[in-house]
Amino acid sequence: xxxxxxxxxxxxxxxxxxxxxxxxxxxxxxxxxxxxxxxxxxxxxxxxxxxxxxxxxxxxxxxxxxxxxxxxxxxxxxxxxxxxxxxxxxxxxxxxxxxxxxxxxxxxxxxxxxxxxxxxxxxxxxxxxxxxxxxxxxxxxxxxxxxxxxxxxxxxxxxxxxxxxxxxxxxxxxxxxxxxxxxxxxxxxxxxxxxxxxxxxxxxxxxxxxxxxxxxxxxxxxxxxxxxxxxxxxxxxxxxxxxxxxxxxxxxxxxxxxxx
Numbered sequence: 001x002x003x004x005x006x007x008x009x010x011x012x013x014x015x016x017x018x019x020x021x022x023x024x025x026x027x028x029x030x031x032x033x034x035x036x037x038x039x040x041x042x043x044x045x046x047x048x049x050x051x052x053x054x055x056x057x058x059x060x061x062x063x064x065x066x067x068x069x070x071x072x073x074x075x076x077x078x079x080x081x082x083x084x085x086x087x088x089x090x091x092x093x094x095x096x097x098x099x100x101x102x103x104x105x106x107x108x109x110x111x112x113x114x115x116x117x118x119x120x121x122x123x124x125x126x127x128x129x130x131x132x133x134x135x136x137x138x139x140x141x142x143x144x145x146x147x148x149x150x151x152x153x154x155x156x157x158x159x160x161x162x163x164x165x166x167x168x169x170x171x172x173x174x175x176x177x178x179x180x181x182x183x184x185x186x187x188x189x190x191x192x193x194x195x196x197x198x199x200x201x202x203x204x205x206x207x208x209x210x211x212x213x214x215x216x217x218x219x220x221x222x223x224x225x226x227x228x229x230x231x232x233x234x235x236x237x238x239x240x241x242x243x244x245x246x247x248x249x250x251x252x253x254x255x256x257x258x259x260x
Contacts, residue, residue, distance in 0.1 A: 002039070003046035005203065009195050015039060016191045017184075019100040020163055029078055030071050033100075037070040037107055038063070040152075044115040048235050055118075062114030070107030074099060097164035101156055108152035116145055116235070126212075126221060126230040134230055135221040140212060144234035147206040155202035162194045163187065210234045 002011040018032040041063045077099045087095065113120075123136035124144060167187055176182055209231045214222045217230070 003042045005043070005047060005199075008043060009192070009199055012039060013188070013192045013195050016159055016163075016195060017188050019104070019160065020097060020167075020187065020191065022097060024078070024096070026075065026078070029074050033070040033074045033103060033107070034067055036104060037067045037111060040108060040111050041066050041115055044112055044148075048116050048119070058118050059115065062111070062117065065114040066107055066111035069110040070103055073106050074103035077103060097168075098161065101160040104156045104160060105153045108156065109149045112149045112152055113145060116148075119145065124232055126217065126232045128225050128227040128230055132225075134214075134225045134227075135218075137217050137221055137232070139217050140230075140232040143210065143212060144232060147210060147234050151202050151205055154205060155198055158194045158198040158201075159191065163190045166190050206234060208234060 001007045015032065015036045018028075019036060021028070021032075024032075041059075045059055045062075078096060119141040120138060122141075123138040124141045126134050126137050126140050128134050167183075167190060170176055170186060170190075171183065176186065211229050211231050213229050214225060214227060221230070
């Protein structure tokens, strides 16, 4: 459940709150980026196009690459901000709150590519309009990973950009200034609302079963069917509405060959 798209919001929101905590130390930055990319790696692996077997060694390589990239970017940006003497403490704090977004967005791309690199090497299955298997296409795999990577760049935008803006305004209110203990609960609610808005929008950018013209694929695939277009499973199969409520409603599991 933690690695289904339906579990992304309830299990991911605490991590988002941790990423956006103010006055982070080097250790806390490393910890939250590691935890975030560990969760993302498992989500990417669990929701890949699983028509081809993927060895555990590939998962480990992808996981290490994603974590190292996320931690390196986040720590590097934090160091640059701290060394910028022209910024006032308030401005430096505000900028530091936005550091998680470029770190997470860049690492998300690395995460998707590294965790699903086997698809680029072996290709993914493409089907004709009747659902018949036409062949295995590396070109379709590139399209699938590109669409998924774009989704993972759009997803953290409202999650990691809106809460710092909203919290910078809310912190100036008399209520929160008089009751600083409310800051964390309020930030958690703001992050939860942003996450709940962003996830359905991001995963609905591209359909799970994407369509591509056979003329754009390998010659052997184009010659193997009379269909003008074929479809492929790009991964991440939960639709925006069904996926959000699937955590509450029991239902049949998809087999590995057709999981999103």
